[in-house]
Amino acid sequence: MDVARLSDAPVYLPGDSTDAVTDAWSCGRTPVFMFGDVQLSFESGYGRVTVPGKYHALVRDYGGSVQTIQGISAYVYPAGGPKLDDEILMIKGETAIRLLARGDVPVDHLTEVAQQLDLRAPVTIAAPGGGQRPSIGR
Numbered sequence: 001m002d003v004a005r006l007s008d009a010p011v012y013l014p015g016d017s018t019d020a021v022t023d024a025w026s027c028g029r030t031p032v033f034m035f036g037d038v039q040l041s042f043e044s045g046y047g048r049v050t051v052p053g054k055y056h057a058l059v060r061d062y063g064g065s066v067q068t069i070q071g072i073s074a075y076v077y078p079a080g081g082p083k084l085d086d087e088i089l090m091i092k093g094e095t096a097i098r099l100l101a102r103g104d105v106p107v108d109h110l111t112e113v114a115q116q117l118d119l120r121a122p123v124t125i126a127a128p129g130g131g132q133r134p135s136i137g138r
Contacts, residue, residue, distance in 0.1 A: 003031045009044035009095040010122030014113065038113045039100045047094035055089070069114045076111065079103025088114050 003026040004011045011031055014020065023034040032041045055066045055075040064077035064087075075089040079102075086107040088099040097117070099110045 003033075004123070007031045007042060007044075009042040010093075011042050012092070012097065012117045012119050013040075013123055014116035015118045035113055037101050037105045038110055039098075040113065041098045041100075043096040043098065044094055046091045046096045049091055049096075051091050054091075058089075067111075069111065070117070070119055072119070074114065076107060078107040086110050090114065092119060 003024045006026045006029050008029045009031075013033065014035075020035055021033050022036055025032050027041075030041055030043050032039060034040075052066050052073040055073060058064065058075050058077070059066060062077060062083060063080070064075060067074050067076045069088070069090060072090050072092060075087070077083055077087040079086045084103050086099075086101045086103060086105055086109075088107075088110045090097040097114075099114055101107075101110055
């Protein structure tokens, strides 16, 4: 089953990356993709989040930094302190794009994956009835 078919959110992957996906599953309506040690997920419902204000609050509460990745503000948290995992959170439209990795994976590796995401348009497949839906296939 193609986990992205279940998603309420657009799915953005690195260009021509379907071979690079090492695992994929869904958690409810949230698709999750693995790129080696980096977990990438997409969640809908973030349209009312104030960016970068939300990120500055996360920095204040947990540490990390606010950076720009592909012209989008992002919360970047290297493992340590209250969190054991590296994390990058980006919000595009109403979609939260979350990258996670164990603390022993350099946060720069997450940044590299985030830089490679094709944010111009979500990947699509033909859905039953001829419509287009997000998918890991191109």
